[in-house]
Amino acid sequence: xxxxxxxxxxxxxxxxxxxxxxxxxxxxxxxxxxxxxxxxxxxxxxxxxxxxxxxxxxxxxxxxxxxxxxxxxxxxxxxxxxxxxxxxxxxxxxxxxxxxxxxx
Amino acid sequence: xxxxxxxxxxxxxxxxxxxxxxxxxxxxxxxxxxxxxxxxxxxxxxxxxxxxxxxxxxxxxxxxxxxxxxxxxxxxxxxxxxxxxxxxxxxxxxxxxxxxxxxx
Amino acid sequence: xxxxxxxxxxxxxxxxxxxxxxxxxxxxxxxxxxxxxxxxxxxxxxxxxxxxxxxxxxxxxxxxxxxxxxxxxxxxxxxxxxxxxxxxxxxxxxxxxxxxxxxx
Amino acid sequence: xxxxxxxxxxxxxxxxxxxxxxxxxxxxxxxxxxxxxxxxxxxxxxxxxxxxxxxxxxxxxxxxxxxxxxxxxxxxxxxxxxxxxxxxxxxxxxxxxxxxxxxx
Amino acid sequence: xxxxxxxxxxxxxxxxxxxxxxxxxxxxxxxxxxxxxxxxxxxxxxxxxxxxxxxxxxxxxxxxxxxxxxxxxxxxxxxxxxxxxxxxxxxxxxxxxxxxxxxx
Amino acid sequence: xxxxxxxxxxxxxxxxxxxxxxxxxxxxxxxxxxxxxxxxxxxxxxxxxxxxxxxxxxxxxxxxxxxxxxxxxxxxxxxxxxxxxxxxxxxxxxxxxxxxxxxx
Amino acid sequence: xxxxxxxxxxxxxxxxxxxxxxxxxxxxxxxxxxxxxxxxxxxxxxxxxxxxxxxxxxxxxxxxxxxxxxxxxxxxxxxxxxxxxxxxxxxxxxxxxxxxxxxx
Numbered sequence: 001x002x003x004x005x006x007x008x009x010x011x012x013x014x015x016x017x018x019x020x021x022x023x024x025x026x027x028x029x030x031x032x033x034x035x036x037x038x039x040x041x042x043x044x045x046x047x048x049x050x051x052x053x054x055x056x057x058x059x060x061x062x063x064x065x066x067x068x069x070x071x072x073x074x075x076x077x078x079x080x081x082x083x084x085x086x087x088x089x090x091x092x093x094x095x096x097x098x099x100x101x102x103x104x
Numbered sequence: 105x106x107x108x109x110x111x112x113x114x115x116x117x118x119x120x121x122x123x124x125x126x127x128x129x130x131x132x133x134x135x136x137x138x139x140x141x142x143x144x145x146x147x148x149x150x151x152x153x154x155x156x157x158x159x160x161x162x163x164x165x166x167x168x169x170x171x172x173x174x175x176x177x178x179x180x181x182x183x184x185x186x187x188x189x190x191x192x193x194x195x196x197x198x199x200x201x202x203x204x205x206x207x208x
Numbered sequence: 209x210x211x212x213x214x215x216x217x218x219x220x221x222x223x224x225x226x227x228x229x230x231x232x233x234x235x236x237x238x239x240x241x242x243x244x245x246x247x248x249x250x251x252x253x254x255x256x257x258x259x260x261x262x263x264x265x266x267x268x269x270x271x272x273x274x275x276x277x278x279x280x281x282x283x284x285x286x287x288x289x290x291x292x293x294x295x296x297x298x299x300x301x302x303x304x305x306x307x308x309x310x311x312x
Numbered sequence: 313x314x315x316x317x318x319x320x321x322x323x324x325x326x327x328x329x330x331x332x333x334x335x336x337x338x339x340x341x342x343x344x345x346x347x348x349x350x351x352x353x354x355x356x357x358x359x360x361x362x363x364x365x366x367x368x369x370x371x372x373x374x375x376x377x378x379x380x381x382x383x384x385x386x387x388x389x390x391x392x393x394x395x396x397x398x399x400x401x402x403x404x405x406x407x408x409x410x411x412x413x414x415x416x
Numbered sequence: 417x418x419x420x421x422x423x424x425x426x427x428x429x430x431x432x433x434x435x436x437x438x439x440x441x442x443x444x445x446x447x448x449x450x451x452x453x454x455x456x457x458x459x460x461x462x463x464x465x466x467x468x469x470x471x472x473x474x475x476x477x478x479x480x481x482x483x484x485x486x487x488x489x490x491x492x493x494x495x496x497x498x499x500x501x502x503x504x505x506x507x508x509x510x511x512x513x514x515x516x517x518x519x520x
Numbered sequence: 521x522x523x524x525x526x527x528x529x530x531x532x533x534x535x536x537x538x539x540x541x542x543x544x545x546x547x548x549x550x551x552x553x554x555x556x557x558x559x560x561x562x563x564x565x566x567x568x569x570x571x572x573x574x575x576x577x578x579x580x581x582x583x584x585x586x587x588x589x590x591x592x593x594x595x596x597x598x599x600x601x602x603x604x605x606x607x608x609x610x611x612x613x614x615x616x617x618x619x620x621x622x623x624x
Numbered sequence: 625x626x627x628x629x630x631x632x633x634x635x636x637x638x639x640x641x642x643x644x645x646x647x648x649x650x651x652x653x654x655x656x657x658x659x660x661x662x663x664x665x666x667x668x669x670x671x672x673x674x675x676x677x678x679x680x681x682x683x684x685x686x687x688x689x690x691x692x693x694x695x696x697x698x699x700x701x702x703x704x705x706x707x708x709x710x711x712x713x714x715x716x717x718x719x720x721x722x723x724x725x726x727x728x
Contacts, residue, residue, distance in 0.1 A: 003178070011178065013204045074635065083148075099637070100637045100716065101635075107282070108253055115282065121308065160271070162265065185307055196282075211355055219413075221412045222410055268369075289389070291356075300386075315460060316459055322519050324517045324519055327482065331516070393492060419563055420565055427622060431586065476581075497597070524667050535690065601700060603668075603698070
């Protein structure tokens with residue numbers, strides 16, 4: 001999806017949505033040679049940029065989100081809503097679709 | 105959908121529906137040249153014009169809507185019910201289908 | 209569906225069903241020339257003729273209907289059960305399928 | 313479905329099932345000429361012959377049926393289980409599939 | 417399904433399953449002439465041979481079955497699990513799939 | 521599925537799963553002649569080897585299983601997860617998919 | 625899925641997810657000859673490396689996981705999210721998709 005957004009920071013996810021950006025594989029080989037873009041494999045690791053307030057349960061209370069901004073996470077290969085701001089690509093996932101946190 | 109509506113203002117969404125209008129990309133290049141209509145990419149940003157009173161939960165209370173008239177929001181690429189009033193196009197989405205609010 | 213009904217008034221919708229009749233577009237151009245039937249676009253505005261008593265919730269109470277007889281409403285492009293009485297066509301929709309009320 | 317039933321009266325619908333018989337269109341034109349069977353359009357009006365005791369809710373109480381034997385009703389174009397007793401055809405519908413009552 | 421069962425009486429349906437055997441149409445014409453097997457139409461009437469103890473509701477209580485052994489019932493045209501014991505054919509249905517009881 | 525299991529006895533089904541082994545039809549005709557393997561029809565009778573502890577209901581209590589190790593049961597024609605240990609084949613079914621117990 | 629992970633140990637499954645690694649069949653025949661990789665059949669046994677904290681029930685309490693790190697389990701033939709770290713392959717399953725524990 002193309003947007004007129006000037007900065008991704010103005011995007012506030014609703015409900016249980018999580019805004020992430022895929023982490024790009026290093027475009028440099030071990031020997032220091034830069035690879036063309038098409039040779040860089042897309043990874044399924046992403047950084048959480050923003051999270052929604054959570055879904056509401058039947059009593060009207062927010063269900064706590066499983067991830068927080070700044071978390072490194074593993075996202076599924078498919079799914080999510082792609083968002084493009086300028087040249088950068090982002091995705092919105094539901095909280096329960098995030099597979100795992102990556103602790104470093 | 106074609107309507108005989110004279111003004112979109114007479115439309116009051118029911119339940120958790122949200123009436124939005126897509127924001128058009130600027131039809132002018134940086135250099136100030138106007139682009140023909142087909143060259144203007146459709147964005148997924150929209151302005152909320154009206155919202156319904158919300159769905160009712162099992163106790164018969166209205167569930168609060170996540171967006172309000174005037175909000176700028178990110179809508180999904182597909183889905184929603186298109187409405188045409190004169191030359192203008194609008195869409196009705198369910199509240200939980202709106203992806204994110206855009207804060208400016 | 210063809211019926212032997214003499215008048216649509218004898219039809220009492222059950223549960224949360226809403227009996228509507230599509231509003232026909234004006235078959236006259238601005239200049240006052242009458243258009244042939246096939247040139248009149250079908251609109252998605254309808255008038256509510258009758259409503260059912262509402263679905264029952266789990267406690268056995270009726271859930272209030274969102275629309276009332278006399279309301280002008282926006283109906284979805286597809287769906288609903290068509291009914292024909294004489295030359296007139298009507299439709300039955302579920303209450304939650306009605307998109308919006310039209311206030312005039 | 314073909315049955316060995318001698319009379320439809322021996323059929324007692326279970327749960328929320330409704331036994332109906334379609335009302336045949338008058339096989340006579342306005343001028344009094346009888347039409348061959350294939351020229352008589354099938355109507356969607358039916359007479360309720362028998363109703364089941366109703367589904368049970370989670371507390372084990374029967375949910376009241378919306379129609380009663382003797383009611384004239386509007387049935388959907390498709391669906392239902394057809395039953396044939398001798399030359400006569402009947403149908404079993406679920407209570408919530410009956411569209412409307414016809415008051416005369 | 418072929419079984420090694422010696423008698424269908426050793427089969428005890430589980431949960432809300434109902435063991436039935438289709439009633440065969442009379443293989444004799446009104447004039448007393450026996451018809452070959454292929455000319456005998458399959459009926460949808462069946463005799464209930466055994467019933468399970470019923471499904472359990474959320475409180476862990478059994479939900480009463482709608483039919484009992486010995487009942488004559490109307491079964492749907494399709495569905496059910498076929499069972500063959502020797503030359504005889506039987507079927508297992510869920511209780512709520514049985515359409516009607518036949519009272520004689 | 522092929523496994524490295526040395527014995528099926530080391531397999532402990534989880535939740536409401538039931539480990540069964542199909543009972544083979546007698547590979548000998550009434551006259552005592554042994555039939556080749558392909559002539560032996562697959563039966564739908566099975567012996568229960570092990571059962572899981574049961575699903576948990578919403579209050580966190582285990583729902584009792586309908587079958588026990590040692591039971592002879594009727595299993596559906598299709599479904600289940602096949603498991604191979606050496607030359608032997610087994611299947612895992614959910615408790616509610618088992619059709620009937622066989623009492624001998 | 626390809627990842628930039630340096631070690632699988634930094635992966636913390638969310639909700640009811642279970643991180644497993646398939647157990648490889650012995651690449652050596654009984655006679656001690658090593659088999660090429662393509663001749664080693666993929667098994668459905670796996671070792672549990674890490675488990676999530678469990679799903680939350682409607683009261684907001686965690687539902688206990690059925691398996692623990694170190695468990696040997698039987699996984700379904702299909703499904704799960706594959707993860708690749710260096711040359712090693714792992715999978716993420718939901719807790720209720722794990723078929724059985726293997727006790728040795």
